Amino acid sequence: MEALVKHHNPLSDLISDEVYQLLVEHNLLDARSVRDYQIRRRFRQLRAQNVPAYDAIERIQEEYPYLQFDTIRKIVYRGNGARQ
Numbered sequence: 001m002e003a004l005v006k007h008h009n010p011l012s013d014l015i016s017d018e019v020y021q022l023l024v025e026h027n028l029l030d031a032r033s034v035r036d037y038q039i040r041r042r043f044r045q046l047r048a049q050n051v052p053a054y055d056a057i058e059r060i061q062e063e064y065p066y067l068q069f070d071t072i073r074k075i076v077y078r079g080n081g082a083r084q
Contacts, residue, residue, distance in 0.1 A: 010034055010038050011034065011037065013041075039060055039076060043056050057072050057073055060072050
């Protein structure tokens with residue numbers, strides 16, 4: 001959770017900076033869910049730029065090198081559903 005503190009609001013399209021800080025301060029955000037949301041958002045942005053899905057996932061993997069290609073694929077295609 002420390003990774004979320006003192007950083008920009010990665011959910012700015014959903015909530016205000018003040019609400020984000022309040023949620024972080026009270027440990028009400030799941031870092032993995034926030035990361036997955038950012039990955040899905042980045043994937044949609046790349047696809048909107050006509051980047052092929054395979055290439056988009058590879059670009060995202062460059063941003064998150066600790067994640068396997070298949071893991072990113074599962075994140076972007078499973079949507080907002082239940083966790084694995």
